[in-house]
Amino acid sequence: MRSGAEGGRPLIAFEDVTLGYYGVAVLSGLSFSIREGDFLGMVGPNGAGKTTILRAVLGALRPLAGRVTVHDEWVRFGYVPQRQSLDAGWPLKTLDVVGMGAYDRVGVFRRPGAPVREAALQALDHVGIRELADQPFGSLSGGQKQRALIARALVGRPTMLVLDEPTDGMDLVSSTSILELVRELHDRDRLTVLMVSHQLNEVANYVRQLALVLEGAFQIGETEEILTSENLSALYGIPVQVDQVNGQRMVLPREVPELGGPADKAIAAVGSAGRPDAATRSRGDAEALSAGMGPPPPGVGPASKDAPARSSGTGPGPGTARGEGDRA
Amino acid sequence: MLDVILLFREALLGALVIALGCSVLGVYVVLRRIVFVGAALAQLSSAGIALAIFLEALGVGWGWVTGHVVLAFLVTLAGVVFFALHGARYRVPPDAGLGMAYVVAGAAGVLLIAQAAGADVHDLFLQGNILGITRADAxxxxxxxxxxxxxxxxxxxxxxxxxxxxxxxxxxxxRVTGWNLLLYLTLAIVIAVAMQSAGVLLVFNFLVLPAVTGLLLGRGMAGVFGWAIASGLLAAAAGFALSIPLDLPTGPAIVAVSGILALLAWLARLAWPALR
Incomplete structure (x- = not known):
């Protein structure tokens, strides 16, 4: 099990957990913990099970086996859903939507009053869009909506921010702006952060810890331990290179995976920005890189649906667990 | 004309109350995209009434338990529980379940009525009998x-x-499932009592068209509710008033006015960009 940030209290612990729906396992053998102060990115292709894990973290999905422990005395979630999951047709002002983050403190039968309104305005101020308070939520741009939803999470005075695909479908400027905001909230407000994304290159330079959720495999650890060419190559089953460009990490697959094959699905987690262009797609390149790589680290192998459920032991290295299910 | 309308004042009051209740709930129905839940529940409610009529014809009855309102409510409630809890586990998409409930409930209603009273009663189910609303009904x-x-x-x-x-x-x-069940339950109650006199067509109309008009004209939730209620009440009153001198069936006349109001709202939205 990963030890997490030094000195942080354990907030959430998964112990040999199997997750799924209606008795059908999607992921199994999950053992890891999230500690106070962590900035964890959970990355994987669509359908790999990221949201399933996130639902279990939030308590919306009970494990089929194993145990998920949430230390309620230390953790209060601020959940930021995928903005596309909210219907833009609802005639709600941005302030109304942000205020919902405090509804559980208002009490049944009571209307949210001035304190909720003031808290919502402060949260909007905190994320830099106070002037949009009276705008219809549905009319906001993608980036503005995301900021509003982060503000809504902040209204509840959370200790842990949980973001589901916060930059999905955004352009470079908007997504960078949102990721900078999340980093600021982590650094300035000392919020523990769990961020789910399918773009490895996008979150790799922000998060301190990284969990890779692939079809049939799960790996978690400190970002610098996960993002090594050896580890990623072993995990994805194709040669992968991790470069530094102007101090920024870039993960580049160096072989075109077989269309529709396991590696092709897994590599989607790297994101389109990391794919090599047509000129670099040659067997010679891939073979040369393969030949230069060392053996994969122990406990890590190609993703396989048939692999037995297994969790890593404790220690400084990244933990690994394998799933047996198909997809969420 | 006013004298004639006043003769049916209980019926007018009943129509206005149905319009009010359905218009408010209709905002949730439309915004939650469960319009066909409303249609299916109305149809299930009509099947419940048909069952009550059938049992009466057979001479079977247990007092209020087999009353029209109670059976309509119970059958609608069964639909509510099914729709609210229905999940992917059955491998049947939710809208297919709605279609199934709608068509089977509709056919069951016709068959039960055909056995009990006669096919002409089915028209009353579809169009309702607003003018037949008594003081007690209202x-x-x-x-x-x-x-x-x-x-x-x-x-x-x-x-x-x-x-x-x-x-x-x-x-x-x-507890989202519990709150959803409660919301659906209120929907079932209003549909069950409204169906006694309004018919499937009119109940479905009041669940959809006023809310659409409200969404086209209103700003904020309060504005949408306000316009939905106003247009529902106006449609009920105008349709009622027009149907008597023009000798038109009242239910469809109200539906026609609702449609005209929705159309006017759409044109207003096109004409005044501030409404967008």
Whole structure:
């Protein structure tokens, strides 16, 4: 099990957990913990099970086996859903939507009053869009909506921010702006952060810890331990290179995976920005890189649906667990 | 003409109360994209009434238990529980379940009525019999719809939250399935009492068209509710008033006015960009 940030209290612990729906396992053998102060990115292709894990973290999905422990005395979630999951047709002002983050403190039968309104305005101020308070939520741009939803999470005075695909479908400027905001909230407000994304290159330079959720495999650890060419190559089953460009990490697959094959699905987690262009797609390149790589680290192998459920032991290295299910 | 309308004042009051109740609930129906839940529940309610008529014809009855309103409510309630809890586990998409309920309930109603009374009664199910509303019916409608609207006023925050963002609500500790069941239950109650005189067509109309008009004209939830209620009441009053001198069936006349109001709202939205 990963030890997490030094000195942080354990907030959430998964112990040999199997997750799924209606008795059908999607992921199994999950053992890891999230500690106070962590900035964890959970990355994987669509359908790999990221949201399933996130639902279990939030308590919306009970494990089929194993145990998920949430230390309620230390953790209060601020959940930021995928903005596309909210219907833009609802005639709600941005302030109304942000205020919902405090509804559980208002009490049944009571209307949210001035304190909720003031808290919502402060949260909007905190994320830099106070002037949009009276705008219809549905009319906001993608980036503005995301900021509003982060503000809504902040209204509840959370200790842990949980973001589901916060930059999905955004352009470079908007997504960078949102990721900078999340980093600021982590650094300035000392919020523990769990961020789910399918773009490895996008979150790799922000998060301190990284969990890779692939079809049939799960790996978690400190970002610098996960993002090594050896580890990623072993995990994805194709040669992968991790470069530094102007101090920024870039993960580049160096072989075109077989269309529709396991590696092709897994590599989607790297994101389109990391794919090599047509000129670099040659067997010679891939073979040369393969030949230069060392053996994969122990406990890590190609993703396989048939692999037995297994969790890593404790220690400084990244933990690994394998799933047996198909997809969420 | 006013004298004639006043002769049917209980019927007019009943129509206005049905319009009021359905228009408010219709905002949730339309915004939650469960329009066909409304249609299916109305049809199930009509099947419940048909079952009551069938049992009466057979001479089978257990007092109020087999009364029209009670059976309509029970059958509708069964539909509510099924639709609210229906999940992917059955491998049947929710809209297919709705279609199945709608068509089977419709056919069951026709068959039960054909055995009990005669095919002409089926037309009453579809179009309703607004003019047949008695003083007692109007008072029952007023009491039931008033109670339901009071519940909605008290629980507005909860119904809004679980409808708009159930995942977030769940994260904050809301029992979303329970709140959904309660919301659907209020829908079933209003539909069951409205169906006694309004018919499938009119109930479905009031669940959809006023809310559409409200969404086209209103700003904010209060504005949408306001315009939905106003257009529902106006359609009920105008359709009622026009149907008597023109010798038109009242239910379809009200539906026609509702349609015209929705069309005017759409044109107004096109003409005044500020409404967009």
């Amino acid at each position: 008072l029952l409608l007023l009491m039931v719809v008033g109670t339901v609207l009071a519940v909605h006023a008290l629980l507005y925050k909860e119904f809004l939250f679980v409808s708009f963002d159930p995942d977030m609500a769940r994260t904050l500790g809301y």
